[in-house]
Amino acid sequence: xxxxxxxxxxxxxxxxxxxxxxxxxxxxxxxxxxxxxxxxxxxxxxxxxxxxxxxxxxxxxxxxxxxxxxxxxxxxxxxxxxxxxxxxxxxxxxxxxxxxxxxxxxxxxxxxxxxxxxxxxxxxxxxxxxxxxxxxxxxxxxxxxxxxxxxxxxxxxxxxxxxxxxxxxxxxxxxxxxxxxxxxxxxxxxxxxxxxxxxxxxxxxxxxxxxxxxxxxxxxxxxxxxxxxxxxxxxxxxxxxxxxxxxxxxxxxxxxxxxxxxxxxxxxxxxxxxxxxxxxxxxxxxxxxxxxxxxxxxxxxxxxxxxxxxxxxxxxxxxxxxxxxxxxxxxxxxxxxxxxxxxxxxxxxxxxxxxxxxxxxxxxxxxxxxxxxxxxxxxxxxxxxxxxxxxxxxxxxxxxxxxxxxxxxxxxxxxxxxxxxxxxxxxxxxxxxxxxxxxxxxxxxxxxxxxxxxxxxxxxxxxxxxxxxxxxxxxxxxxxxxxxxxxxxxxxxxxxxxxxxxxxxxxxxxxxxxxxxxxxxxxxxxxxxxxxxxxxxxxxxxxxxxxxxxxxxxxxxxxxxxxxxxxxxxxxxxxxxxxxxxxxxxxxxxxxxxxxxxxxxxxxxxxxxxxxxxxxxxxxxxxxxxxxxxxxxxxxxxxxxxxxxxxxxxxxxxxxxx
Numbered sequence: 001x002x003x004x005x006x007x008x009x010x011x012x013x014x015x016x017x018x019x020x021x022x023x024x025x026x027x028x029x030x031x032x033x034x035x036x037x038x039x040x041x042x043x044x045x046x047x048x049x050x051x052x053x054x055x056x057x058x059x060x061x062x063x064x065x066x067x068x069x070x071x072x073x074x075x076x077x078x079x080x081x082x083x084x085x086x087x088x089x090x091x092x093x094x095x096x097x098x099x100x101x102x103x104x105x106x107x108x109x110x111x112x113x114x115x116x117x118x119x120x121x122x123x124x125x126x127x128x129x130x131x132x133x134x135x136x137x138x139x140x141x142x143x144x145x146x147x148x149x150x151x152x153x154x155x156x157x158x159x160x161x162x163x164x165x166x167x168x169x170x171x172x173x174x175x176x177x178x179x180x181x182x183x184x185x186x187x188x189x190x191x192x193x194x195x196x197x198x199x200x201x202x203x204x205x206x207x208x209x210x211x212x213x214x215x216x217x218x219x220x221x222x223x224x225x226x227x228x229x230x231x232x233x234x235x236x237x238x239x240x241x242x243x244x245x246x247x248x249x250x251x252x253x254x255x256x257x258x259x260x261x262x263x264x265x266x267x268x269x270x271x272x273x274x275x276x277x278x279x280x281x282x283x284x285x286x287x288x289x290x291x292x293x294x295x296x297x298x299x300x301x302x303x304x305x306x307x308x309x310x311x312x313x314x315x316x317x318x319x320x321x322x323x324x325x326x327x328x329x330x331x332x333x334x335x336x337x338x339x340x341x342x343x344x345x346x347x348x349x350x351x352x353x354x355x356x357x358x359x360x361x362x363x364x365x366x367x368x369x370x371x372x373x374x375x376x377x378x379x380x381x382x383x384x385x386x387x388x389x390x391x392x393x394x395x396x397x398x399x400x401x402x403x404x405x406x407x408x409x410x411x412x413x414x415x416x417x418x419x420x421x422x423x424x425x426x427x428x429x430x431x432x433x434x435x436x437x438x439x440x441x442x443x444x445x446x447x448x449x450x451x452x453x454x455x456x457x458x459x460x461x462x463x464x465x466x467x468x469x470x471x472x473x474x475x476x477x478x479x480x481x482x483x484x485x486x487x488x489x490x491x492x493x494x495x496x497x498x499x500x501x502x503x504x505x506x507x508x509x510x511x512x513x514x515x516x517x518x519x520x521x522x523x524x525x526x527x528x529x530x531x532x533x534x535x536x537x538x539x540x541x542x543x544x545x546x547x548x549x550x551x552x553x554x555x556x557x558x559x560x561x562x563x564x565x566x567x568x569x570x571x572x573x574x575x576x577x578x579x580x581x582x583x584x585x586x587x588x589x590x591x592x593x594x595x596x597x598x599x600x601x602x603x604x605x606x607x608x609x610x611x612x613x614x615x616x617x618x619x620x621x622x623x624x625x626x627x628x629x630x631x632x633x634x635x636x637x638x639x640x641x642x643x644x645x646x647x648x649x650x651x652x653x654x655x656x657x658x
Contacts, residue, residue, distance in 0.1 A: 018158075028044070042297070061130070082154075096118075134351050140349045150296045208241075270463070287325075305546055315556070316337070331372075340375045343365075433466075437469060477538055478492060493570065518539050519539050587608065594622065
């Protein structure tokens with residue numbers, strides 16, 4: 001017979017536990033900006049359209065969601081919790097006319113015990129509020145602050161004796177796993193909390209196959225495991241499961257579980273990031289969670305698509321900007337071996353009245369996500385010096401948060417992302433354990449070489465301070481093209497030049513602890529108006545709808561991925577006015593041959609970027625070949641430049657969101 005812990009493991013894999021979870025996502029009556037009732041399901045946001053169309057005029061305020069439901073079936077010895085996975089940005093919840101509670105912070109889980117408020121028929125009202133104020137972050141930033149109930153809502157029926165559900169939305173179980181004996185064994189500390197002093201707690205550790213690897217009968221325990229398998233990044237993201245079973249008077253009343261990984265890491269200011277004692281250079285992307293026409297009210301399928309695209313380019317780290325992301329995506333990062341930077345939306349402008357909110361959001365971030373092995377750094381803030389006036393209070397707020405992170409989690413590092421105009425000597429850049437900069441040298445200002453200069457200057461001034469690049473990028477529209485690309489033209493071709501340069505720059509500087517391109521996907525920033533499409537930031541390697549991989553996507557794939565491929569750039573640049581055109585091919589193969597209308601132009605030996613000169617006359621079919629790999633596209637000679645390839649009109653200043 002399987003052990004009780006193994007049975008729990010199988011239940012977890014099938015999405016079942018002793019606790020009964022009832023989805024509350026269906027059939028809400030939403031009263032929004034138009035004042036009229038609409039039947040909606042959650043996840044839902046009211047800014048999925050006006051928050052993406054430009055003008056910085058998307059509706060921000062309080063909207064109401066109402067739902068009626070019958071009293072769930074539960075026993076006299078059970079309690080019922082109401083759980084929200086994300087309501088932006090503040091929530092006021094009422095049940096049957098009584099106030100259940102309020103919550104400030106649009107990106108984290110919160111829940112309340114509502115047992116005593118339930119009736120035979122129940123009326124639930126949620127007031128979601130994303131209005132402007134001076135106390136709840138974020139209030140100023142280069143992205144849209146969608147309002148709504150945009151993640152799942154559940155009723156959870158649990159025994160009156162249960163593991164904790166009331167502490168900052170946490171899971172009630174905490175696992176700290178550390179490799180020992182030259183990475184062959186592990187010391188695992190499991191801690192649990194419950195709402196009662198009675199009963200016994202059984203803790204078990206299960207491997208990925210559900211076999212028990214260790215156990216103990218106590219609420220908190222330190223276990224030693226031999227012959228362990230490490231969580232080793234993208235190569236082998238092995239996960240264990242810790243289960244806790246609560247028994248009262250001989251009856252099992254509650255069970256919880258969490259996955260975890262066994263790994264350690266450190267950062268060396270001269271050699272970069274190390275995972276499990278070995279050099280593990282971190283190269284990856286930043287991610288915003290929203291999608292075109294959907295906003296932040298996305299599903300698991302959207303998360304899966306995002307992760308598949310990130311995996312395709314060979315990234316091994318993700319900066320989850322600029323807020324707490326869905327638990328499902330942290331789970332995906334655990335499963336796929338992505339090293340994660342997790343942060344709170346303490347961003348752009350310090351608000352003296354917002355200190356308590358930074359503290360509560362930081363507590364929720366750590367307590368809800370402590371068990372994820374993917375996370376290695378907690379982010380304190382992002383570009384906080386952009387428009388901060390009270391610098392003394394801002395610095396003190398940073399020190400408080402930095403100390404809080406270390407108090408809640410001594411096993412991880414702290415970091416922050418500095419604004420370009422925040423110089424190397426700024427005090428805010430020297431509070432956290434490591435630091436990164438958001439720099440767009442070669443995009444907002446001329447001179448790609450300035451990246452080399454800046455990195456080397458900081459490293460010379462502070463050789464013992466680990467430095468990274470938290471943002472770098474360049475805007476590109478798939479419909480804009482040029483044979484003579486230049487900074488500011490928003491063409492795919494300039495984005496390629498920019499990213500080629502940055503990858504070479506980083507390759508020559510292995511001391512950088514991490515680099516995160518901004519951004520993996522285009523995202524909504526309603527105050528922007530660039531590239532001919534207002535309301536958007538177009539620095540993504542993939543378009544907002546996830547349908548088009550820009551050419552720059554493939555330079556990263558060539559640099560990072562081991563999946564063999566060949567890609568011809570400029571396939572959307574069909575009409576070319578020159579007699580001889582430049583054709584660029586990206587590949588992670590050593591040799592690439594290019595054919596034009598079946599005739600070999602040249603075979604080249606190279607490194608990731610292969611450039612060919614091709615005579616144009618009429619329609620030309622291009623075919624790139626490397627072994628069994630091929631890629632095709634078609635171009636043609638024209639005698640008048642296609643005006644659709646050039647940005648029309650005068651674009652606004654690229655920093656106009658500030």
